[in-house]
Amino acid sequence: MKDKPGLSAAIYTQLTDVETEANGLLTYDRAVVKVDAGRVARANRGDFSKVPQIEVVVPTAREKSVEWRFTLERPASDWFKTGFDDLGWKNGQGGFGTKGTPGAVVRTEWKTDDIWVRREFELPEGPFDNYSLLMHHDEDAEVYLNGVLAAKVAGFITDYEEFTISSDAKKALKKGKNVIAIHCHQTVGGQYIDAGLVRVK
Numbered sequence: 001m002k003d004k005p006g007l008s009a010a011i012y013t014q015l016t017d018v019e020t021e022a023n024g025l026l027t028y029d030r031a032v033v034k035v036d037a038g039r040v041a042r043a044n045r046g047d048f049s050k051v052p053q054i055e056v057v058v059p060t061a062r063e064k065s066v067e068w069r070f071t072l073e074r075p076a077s078d079w080f081k082t083g084f085d086d087l088g089w090k091n092g093q094g095g096f097g098t099k100g101t102p103g104a105v106v107r108t109e110w111k112t113d114d115i116w117v118r119r120e121f122e123l124p125e126g127p128f129d130n131y132s133l134l135m136h137h138d139e140d141a142e143v144y145l146n147g148v149l150a151a152k153v154a155g156f157i158t159d160y161e162e163f164t165i166s167s168d169a170k171k172a173l174k175k176g177k178n179v180i181a182i183h184c185h186q187t188v189g190g191q192y193i194d195a196g197l198v199r200v201k
Helices: 037-044 167-172
Strands: 054-058 066-071 090-094 114-123 131-138 140-145 148-153 161-163 176-185 192-200
Touching: 054 114, 090 114, 114 192, 131 140, 131 148, 140 167, 148 167, 176 192
Parallel strands: none
Antiparallel strands: 054 192, 066 090, 066 114, 114 176, 131 161, 131 192, 140 148, 140 176
16 A cells, blocks of 8 residues: 555454454364354355344343433442332433443443442343343443342443343343342443343344
């Protein structure tokens, strides 16, 4: 391009994980193939008949503006339980964080080390076995569903990802009103927390 001005293009495909990245088809040491090779081959040939469909059940900030209760002060020890009185907490629109955090949809600014958030949501008739948590966290987070630990994650990610809900938390889900409660701890850099539920068909 320097010596002969013109247009140049290239496609780069990262087949293996590299350093802290984990988006390759193979692990960093190439010891594990992380995908179903047969399914990938069929998809490359245009067959998408068995690709899972993701349905949003409880929306995140990515889909719409959702109101949460939140506090920046350490709450009582039962803050995550369904019967906890959060009327003294502030109201805010998820997600919570600082502008410029990769992949974040910041609707309420959060700049302290810790935040605790809660919201009620409605679920249709079960079963709930095929439900997953859809979350973007920066950094460490613990998520409770109806007072039961559903997931605990460390570090940060740069976009919304699906997380497995613990079997006990899935059992705690019910038709009608439910509660999701999250604590997120931040140490350095950008920060963000938001979550919802999806169903895999």
